[in-house]
Amino acid sequence: MTQTPAQNPLLSDFAAAFGLPDFAAIKPEHYRPAFDAALAEHRAEIDAVAASAEPPTFANTIEALEKSGRSLEKVANVFFVLAGADTSDALEAVERDISPLLARHSNALYLNAPLFKRIDDLYARRETLGLTPEQARVLERYHTRFVRAGAGLDKAAQDRLAAINEELATLGTKFSQNVLADEKAYALILEEGDLAGLPDFARAAAAAAAEERGHKGKYAITLARSSCESFLQFSSRRDLREKVFEAWIKRGENGGATDNRATIAETVKLRAERAKLLGFATFADYRLDDQMAKTPAAARKLLDEVWGRARAKALVERDALQEMIAAEGANFKLAPHDWRYYAEKLRKAKYDLDEAEIKPYFQLDKMIEAAFETAQRLFGLTFTPANVPLYHPDARAWDVKDKSGAHVALFIGDYFARGSKHSGAWMTSLRDQQKLIGDTRPVVLNVCNFTKPAAGEPALLSFDDARTLFHEFGHGLHGMLSNVTYPLLSGTAVSSDFVELPSQLYEHWLEVPAILERYARHAKTGEAMPKALLDRLLATRTYGQGFATVEYTACALVDLDVHGRQDDTPLDVTAFERDDLERIKMPAEIVMRHRLPHFSHLFSGGGYAAGYYSYMWSEVLDADAFEAFEETGDAFDPATAQRLRDFIYSAGNLRDPAEAYKAFRGRLPAVDALLKKRGLDDVAA
Structure with missing residues (x-):
């Protein structure tokens, strides 16, 4: 049913302070009519640009596209903020409904032949148009987006691409909602006698979580990372640590309606097909072609350089933890659910530093x-x-x-x-x-x-x-x-x-x-952290970096591998993950930071699909960038901060990333600063 602005706050101007919407007035039933109206408005705007009888100019084509879709952006931004941060059964139903519609709309934009013809014409004449550098960048990005979306393909290939994109949108929503369902469904309810080893702050948080779930007077460990990691770090109950850890790593892999393995297999298959339609050997090749790294080989070169060093350091850390277990008179082998507990104990012994003292x-x-x-x-x-x-x-x-x-x-x-x-x-x-x-x-x-x-x-x-x-x-x-x-x-x-x-x-x-x-x-005394404690805290910067780097880098390598498959046989997600980790010699005592069945970076919309390496690629940049401040002797050096603002923080996508970084730093970085930051510079691969 069509709604008027008076009936639907999403269709009216946002009149609250700072242009915010009236959140209290917005109900789940408002979203679909608002999306329908905004999508229709945007379609009309796109059609007007594409059907213009005027020769294409930057103003009547690129700027017109940039000015279009404002209502859709407004509605979508409100919806997806709430769908991520404060969802409900009703909003999840809207999300399942709207995801394929938005994919269909995107297809209609990027596969619009008359529109692409205008953009392609402008791009071919770009050197003669008298564009500013920013306008030239906008034109280049639009042309690249359309080409990468399949605008240059024949009709049959475009139709198949459109169908793939809609299906992928549905699968991404399903994946995300399955992970959330598994997280919401789990809470380990404990009694006072189950809390051995937990510091006061962890007990208080567990009590609050239990009360929130209707178990006043008891304690609950949830699958919020801050809850389960604190428990794994401090609980001396090995049996309970194992329960929490298993629940944490099994999200999306519990069988039944919320199991994500079939969703992942279909997603990987469809991404590979899309990449081949666009002329790439694999999805990883397609994805990285328009990134700073450019190729999977370049991303893998960095990961491989770090992996050997990180793994060697993690094995030294593992042996130290195993020695601690033996020194306590126990005879069990260190397991993944033990690592955080013994790492915290060893840190306390080695540096006289206790997380409960720091927090x-x-x-x-x-x-x-x-x-x-x-x-x-x-x-x-x-x-x-x-x-x-x-x-x-x-x-x-x-x-x-x-x-x-x-x-x-x-x-x-x-x-x-x-x-x-x-x-x-x-x-x-x-x-x-x-x-x-x-x-x-x-x-x-x-x-x-x-x-x-x-x-x-x-x-x-x-x-x-x-x-x-x-x-x-x-x-x-x-x-x-x-x-x-x-x-x-x-x-x-x-x-x-x-x-x-x-x-x-x-x-x-x-x-x-x-x-x-x-x-x-x-928190209680208001006193500053004693300098001795602060010094001990900073001295632990590289403590545990073998574990942390292995936990992350394994994810990045598996991501590249699963999206670099050229095998057309159905993907067995569990077997692939196991075999790939065996190939890279993943230590048995460490589990990937994000196992594939709950790896939302990759499969909940795919923003980091074949791109999880990005965190380490950027870390090479950030370690080198902070050295620019350290070289001045002032962490807040005004001249360096101004360059940082001008070329990085305020510059958006005005420049190619490599050029933006060189404008700030004067050169591209090497991996050395990252290795030093993680304490891997003195470790042999």
Whole structure:
């Protein structure tokens, strides 16, 4: 049924402060009519551009495309923010319904022959059009997008591509919802006697999780990473650690309706077929052709260089943990569910450092302040709490301004885990920066899954949690500081092996002594972290990096391998993962950070499919980029910060990534800084 703007708040102008929607007025039944209306409007806009009788110009073709689809973007942004951060059965039903429709709409755009003819004509004449560098970049990106979507293929191939894209959209939604269902369904309910080894903060979080699930007076361990990893790190109950670990690694692989293995097999098959239709040997070849790495071989070269060193270091770490088990008089072999527990015990023994001693110094609110001060010292930004209506009581907002007091962005932080939120941590937006249609300022979100404390208690983070907060805030700044004219190039719209540079680089400032000394404050006493404790904490930077690097790099290698298959036989997901890990000699005591059945980076929409290597590719960049500050002797050196802002954080996709990095640093990096950062520079492969 058609709805009017008065009946549907998604169809009216968003009139709340900062251009926010009236979240309270939006109901699940509003989304489908809003999508239908916005899709129809965008189709009419596209058809008008494609059918124009005027010769193609940059203004009547490229700029017209850039100005189109504003209503669709507005509706989709609101929907997908909530579908990720505060979903429900009703929203999941809408998501299943709308995903193939959006894929169909995208197909209609990128396979529109008259439209591509106009773009292709402009691209052939690009040197004669008198374009600015930004306009030339927009034209090049549009042409590349259309070609990679199949605009140059014959009708039969295009029809098959369209069908594949719709099916992949449905499969991605199914995968994501299956993982969330497995996570929501699991909670290990414990009694007081089951909590041996757990520090007070972990007990309090488990009590709060149990009460939230209707088990007041008991304790619950959930599959939120912050909950299960804390339990695996501290619980002396080996039997319970094994239960939690098995539930964690079996998400998406439990049989029944939520098992993802058939979904993965079909996804990999369809991606391979799509790549071949487009002239590539494998999906990995197709995906990397338009990335900074360019080829799977280039990505694998980096991963292989790191893998041998990381594996060697992990085996040394394994032997040390096994020796600790023996020294305690036990005779069992170290298992994956033991690693975090004994690694924490060994760290405490080796560095006189206990996570339970550290965690009270990492309050969520103080770490948010630390991230804000870092942005102020680097880029002159200030953050003032904004009293605006949001989609969930846990979310909060800040008005972001520059040195002159001008509004830069609205920043929304949604930090706590809940059953309605997908796992992980991410940055997203309700509105992106652009100057083509007015001076539109962005609305940027960070969504995390930290453990919510009991009422009246401060939220405490692990050091890794604090690093995650800085990481996502780095992505947030990439969106907030964007300063481009055209929407296509805005903010984080860069290649996936470059997009992690601003986020991973920002993590470095968490460890800058001036930041830690000011914001690492004890939750009860307010005292700064003692220097001796801070020194011991920083001394552990490379502790456990063999494990961490193996856990990650195995995922990246398996990702390239599963998307590099040229075997047309049906994929047995379990066997493929097992055999591939055997091939690379994965230590038996370590499990991939994301096993394939719940590897949402790859299969929940596929944003990192054949691209999980990107985190390490970007880490080569970020380690070298932070050295640019260290070489000045000032972690906040103004001249270096200005170059960083100009060429990385505010530049969107104005330049090829390699050129952007060289503009900042003067050269491309080598792998040395990464090896040093991870403590692998003195390890033989």
